[in-house]
Amino acid sequence: MSMAGNLRKVTGLSKVGGLRKVARLTRRRPRVDLSHPARSPLGSSVVNCVTYQDGRRVPESDDVVDALKRVRKRGGGGFVWLGLHEPTAEEFTGIAELFALHPLAVEDAVEAHQRPKLERYDDTLFAVFKTVCYVEHEELTATSEVVDTGEIMLFVGHDFVITVRHGRHGSLGPLREELEANAEQLTQGPAAVLHAIADHVVDDYLSVIDSVQEDIDKVETDVFAEDGARADPGRIYQLKRELLELKRAVVPLSRPLEELATVPIRVVAPEIQAYFRDVSDHLLRAKEQLFSFDELLNSILQAHLAQVTVAQNEDMRKITAWAAIVAVPTMVCGVYGMNFEHMPELRWTFGYPLVLAVISVACVVLYRGFRRNGWL
Template sequence: MTIIAARRYVPDPTGRSAARIPGPLALDDRFSAVPDGAFDWIGLCEPSLEEMTQVASHYGLHPLAVEDALNPQQMPKLDQYQKHLFVVARTATLEPGETLAYGQTAFFLGADFIISVRFGSSRAHLGLRDKLEADPERLAEGADYVLHAVLDFIVDGYLPIMERLEAVAHAMEESAIDVFPEQQTIRRIFRLRRQLRRFERIIGPMEEVCQRLAESHVALIDPTARIWFRDVLDHVRRAMARLRGLKETLAAIVETASLLEQHRQGEMTRQLAAWAGLLAVPTAVAGIYGMNFEYIPELKWHYGYFFVWGVILTICGGLYWRFRRIGWL
């Protein structure tokens, strides 16, 4: 069976902490009756239908929830059944090439058990389990506290992704100020925007799930535990705010680079127009005196050549001063 870990946590006589049964539970122990005040925490990784059916038959899991747990393409959601809650969360990792890969973790939360079914995520919960077992007083609060801890673990995985993508976006933003982005960079920007749009569609419903857990009356969630889910909700909202800000940054990169390029092209156009105006003066004068007519004014004047050059230089000097004054040169 693809059970990563299976533990039973029983309260101590004082009721202030929870102690786990030493070592992994054997199959017969794991499916024995749960004592009062205790709960089982079972972690499954990509189980088969037969394995999932065996667990479901013992804990009384609803067939529709089992079917959804085995489908790794579910959106985040929270469903209430008669004997348990069913929660779906989506995990995300940033792979090489700035590609986001998604996984799914489904939870069955009952009065005396919590079962996690993980698909596609490389972040196992073993380290989190050890951390919780090191704080038995918190663990004694029950299976709903474990649900909060795992959801918080999943949501915290979004923040490093945002940080890495923000670093990429800021680097592209700085380079776009100096030169217009190359075609390869523009493709990269649009790939990132497409990835973020999908990220928002997939992770966005997590905010609704956490809000229901934090603010609504949900069976099997102790009212005193809502404050923990409010913390998860706050983390989800931070991640979503950073995601939307990153989308705006990527859109602004293209827009800003386009405006800067238009400005640079406008400067070049003005400079070319100014030099064309300066060259037009001698061209026009030379064109007039290059006509093959015998009776052109001052054609046989001894100082006509120097006079024409003086006129050309005076006009060109005035135009140059004027263009410099208005910033065209």
């Protein structure tokens, strides 16, 4: 059974019906690019469909079926870039049949929540990137959200690239405009788009890491301040949780980028692979920073716990010192409170002042001794 037949069997929809749905979705009124956060979402998952020929955008109908036919009719030098945002399985059916996408890759693209990876299905490359966004906050608390994540999936073929975005960040609109301003880069075909998105995602990692570092510096300053023992340890744990979320996006991407940079792939020209090595170097820097942040947060947490322990010891010493001082009058008053008939100096006129004087001198001596030893 053919690839399209398998896909029809999985989705239960006909090929003709699916392709008509694709055409209907892409013919809707002026398309709004969801990659720009300020713009409103469309009624469908189709964000944009653009045709490029020899590195230039072709001002033609954005019907994906017609666009793909024209590109393949012209031969080499052109490709279609179809952008989607959180498509449903039903919406993706016709697109999957049109581009002969593998059902397993289609399922991953629709369901999302995937680890960064790279998979090859015949002449089609399927890549998953985790996008990250720094969440601005006035003050870091134990419940502050620091890092928000999303996903970008790419299907890359010889004459097409399909981007599937999940989440409300990971802007691709400005990136598309930047690529269109560099026709020479777009002449490299869909692989150039793959590289540009990978580079864009990794640059976002570095930007978010710089912002997270500011939060870590602020926590470090608070912990080592004069009253650092009173700092909220929940902020440190929150940063470690958010750092873990960031590591889940960054660390698994090493292997896919290494494969793109070193392993021969049909849809990635050798000259493009050199650029992936540069992206891989940037990712390595991001990983090193993340691991150093993790160690730094562990050190800050240990230092904070040590400060708390020292503060508690100091409090206990103060309590013990005052208890020792208070024990003197308590003991003397306890003896005289037993009301024996033959008490020392009981019938002497100056007996009461003498006892008070002895208590006062003993308390002062103890206080000065504890003060000299740093207990008070």
